[in-house]
Amino acid sequence: MGSIYVSFIVKSVTVCTENTDVLEKSFQTIYKPVIKYLYSHPSFPLSFAFSGAQIQFFKKRKNELITIIRELVDRKQVEILGGAYNDPLLPLLNSVDRNGQIDILTSEIRQTFGKRPRGMTLFQDCWDSSLVNNIHTCGIEYVILNNSLLPDSKRSFLPIFMSDLGKNVDIFPYYNELQPDSEMLAEEFIYNIEKAVLKVEKKDTHVQLDADRIIAITLTPQQAAKLNECKWFEALGKYIDENKEGRVKLTTLNAFRTSGVKMKISSYVPVGISDEVSAVIQRANNDTRNKFPNTIYDYMFAFPASQKLYNRMMFTSLMVNQYKSDKMRKKTAREKLWQAQNGMSLLSTSSEPLRNSLYRQQAYKYLTEAEKMLRSDGTFKESVTCFDYDNDGIDEYVCRMEQYFAYISLAGGSVPELDVIKDCFNYSDNLKRHFDFDGYEDSYDRGFFVDHLFTDSQLDLYVRGEPAGDGVFSRIQYSQLKYSGQHHEVQLCARAVWKPTGQTVYLRKKYVINSTGMYVQYIIKNESDKPLNAKFAVESNICDISFVTTKKSGFSIETVDNGDVVSLDTEKSTQELNKKGKLTNVQIVRLSDKPNGISFVFEPNEKCSYCHTPIKVNRPGFNQEKIEQVGLTYSSALFWDINIEPGRETEKSINFTIIPVKKIKA
Template identity: 30%
Template sequence: MEGLRFLLGVIISPPSETSDTELETFYHQSLKPLLSLTFRFPDVPLTLYISGPFLEWLETHHTEFITALAEMIRRKQVEVLGGGFYSPLLPLLPPSDRIGQIEELTTTVRRLLGRRPRGGWLHNTVWDPSLVLSLTGCGLEYTFLDEEDFVRLGVSSTKIGIPCVTENQGRILTCFPVKSTLAEQIMKGNLAALDLTIRQRFGHDDSLLSVFFSLSSLQEVPFFHEASGFENFLNILRSGYPGMLCVNPSSYLKRATVMYDRVFFASTDYATLCRHVGISPPAYAERQSWKQFLTDFDDSNRLYSKMVHTHLLVSSLRGDKYKKKAALEELWRGQSLRAYIPDGRLARTCRQKAFQSLISAEVLARDKTIFLSSLTSLDFNLDGLKEFLFQGTRYNLFINPVGGVAFEWDWLERPWNWADADHLTHRSPAKVFVDRFFHENGETGEFWSKEFRLVDLNREQRLLTLAAVSTLSGPLGTVHVRIKKSFKFEENSVELTIELELLSGPEWSGWYEQDSYLYCGQADSGLFRYDPQVPGEAQLIDLPRGLNFNWTWEAGEAPLLEIVNHTSSALAGDYVAHRFAPRWKINLVVGTPWINRVTWNLLERSGDEFFAGN
């Protein structure tokens, strides 16, 4: 007998960094019309994934939604999925965090809606075989993958759409195929694609077509409240195709009459991830793991490294279970998918929010009764090269031996990472303590790309000294110059001593500039002060953190340049960072080093100063 089962789902996962006002607009424009229409079509079951933070927001602001949804679950019109509480990219997380997030959402769904989830949603359907253990270990029986994954396995066209089972270490997981491209076409009004796909799928009663719509953006989605959109679509499903039955996952599995094929899915490749998140895949992406994006996008890798480091700190916390639970919640909040996937302005906002959560988790993981400031070396960036980490009572400052630059500068009392500036179009990185050289014909030397060797790591005095050699061109030819950078870390300051030494060749004349990019959140969040009549001193006022950066240096007059940078991409006009670039005129000769000392003092502003914005 010919037939078809149709599985309809909606993913509801607005950014967790969204304000209450924005969520209210999202609720009334998209979610409320969706629930109202679903309630009127009891013969079209709906499968939902709702992120944990948004479920809790609904509990606080719209209990009527929770009540109606629970009633629809009781009459088996709606099935709610589990998954990661904070909408993470699950394969990216350490196994214990995967399990923690899944169990947290399972508990919340059961508490609010009265039913434990049987299946789990994977954001962007990114797959890794190790997920079998994580999902089944939390009591989940099935998940969803893109139909492309089934096609790559060689599943025949007559079986495309029918679930398969996969296994890992004796654990069995059922995988439903989802036709992602069809959902996008339907939301754009292309119902011809729907009709064609349905007619192609008609066959045995176990034939299945699964379509999931996404409600994960705050932008208005006309499809869910216009009569020609979701309502028309539900009418088509109800009466347009005799022999087609709408199901949810549990009812389909209960009525299935065929034995599912056993398959082993390979990890999602990089090209597939790029298509799912809307970024251009590089060459050879089909041959690379989805995790390759961490190599291609430095911002994502820095956050990932911070997340792994924080995970290790929180995991080692013993004794106070309430403190550990609070630290875990901050850690999980910092694992939201949107913070890691490069997605323009949204990723920019989400990434800094994630840094704030991870810094908060790190602070909670410390035992303040025994914690002492420390200077250590550790492969923080997970690149095979040890970085240098100063972890103080008020701030963290991490130095990369490549370039001798700071790539993370955390303020702990009001969690913030000042070194989280976006990449710019010029060659040198938008980091802190970047060394640049100029002569009359332009920039020369690339110390910021050189690996500095370790000269001294004095943990007791909290002193770090690095050195590197590079060539500088000039009117008199090419010369070799060594730069030595010594960092002295104090509780409220950082002192950097710079020594430039000409090793060979004729004298070299030009300018030495030290660039530092500090991200304050918005252009007007940081106020800059510099008096040319006081050439050795400048100040940045960080209003949200209530701090003054007092910056002093020793060597002669140095005009300080301050620029609020803007990208030249599609996001032109977006704030990038406050840039500070003191530039010194120098003349290097063999045997006579040029030495300067730059000091950053971090001073809290008084309440009157802060609120006055002075």
């Protein structure tokens, strides 16, 4: 019978922000003690996966670690695995970005540690069969994947050989069900390994070829540190050295490959993602019986905020890859794009759900900085273009203006994204409330210029921040009436039946886009045979882009009501003021993000009422145990009383302006 080789692989520390505190802590608590052990125990092999950010941190601040790792690599005790530089979700990227991210990390590892990586890991095991071509093209010979992505019949502790369109790659499955813990004895671990292999050998014919088995086991950096701290690695190494006649031996994956592999199993792995993310998808969809493999696309369908970020990511990638004027400018913009492609920004896999919004905003910042770099060559021209921006089969209207990037959606006729160029943030990155976590369920997407038609009682609920009817136009699909890219004008229309009275209402909505904002005009027509008496509200939602629970928000709200300037408390609803008959004669509203120096000004064409509600959004972490606030949305609405006779119409309009202001620390 062949030997059983075990290879331990320590995963990378994934970071999404520029904060190096996490990397410093991981060095002191994880890598320093583990590397110290390896240096003093030459017979114990171990593999490491490092992200690009980790390597850069080590080069700048921890040269002594690099020197020691180079020595361990030279004596073939340690293997450094490759991957993609910024830990992106590779199947989501264009081929040029896939190759670029893999190549740059490969080059960084070769220059830093003196040896080119032969294998690679994937962030959250995000896999697609099309990656075989990219992996092969980049000179990577094998990839490590979770065994749950393989059919049961292929889980036989042998390397997998996969071919796609004439290119091939080896796959080493890792088996985390055999993962040790600090309480487990080394003898128990060896027993479990041998028991699992014997069970497989009884069912297949490969044992007749005396094939050696390979078991890869991945460890998080925290798990590796804990095992080292309790001297588990030392106990395992000692046990194996004392039982040299036993079947179990330690190795690295590349050492196993180069020693002469007798058997590989041909298989085809079409698509998949880690068990951790799959569990999140199933919980989000309330579908635990689905036997089909989950994918990263299923995740984005379940979490629209991630889908919106991905749409922006793909648009920026398109702009960067098509840019031809200045090579250095293109290179800098591409680096920003690759930073934004970090998988943490889309998946937010941290144990603290608070980081969800922060990571997304960091990605939006990088993407806007990439576009800003391309714009600064002096050839930028403002444009409003019509195409399917978010890949939903329906055209959107993309506005690339001097001070902002935005797009107008036919779904609700609203603006789902607004990236301000000056401070590089998306102020429309709003989450929907979920009943299980927030006590309320939002039935529409929160963006800018969301339209509602309410009765008096529905408006009372709305002012309190509670769901109020269906709002009619907030959940309807608008149609294009007119589009003029030359004049930066978009006209939409929608016809709906207002359920409280059964009346048919027709709404024409015109956007005139300019360098500093938008002019939005509404023409509401009563197509019924009786008078229409309702409340017409236009809602705009601005997210607190740098929301944290440890400090006070830097946002402020000022209105001009009956000629008097009124400053509102952003942390409180205006419900009490509205009950007292205040804010009923508003001429202008200004919401300011003082720490980032941006003000949003809404100026109606005629005096109206105004209400403000802070919307707090809660979410759980991936383990579903910790639920806490992850975001804050400032929901503001201008509303009018409308009384329209049959066949008649009325007109309302809002002038929206983005104004840079002096930054003031919160």
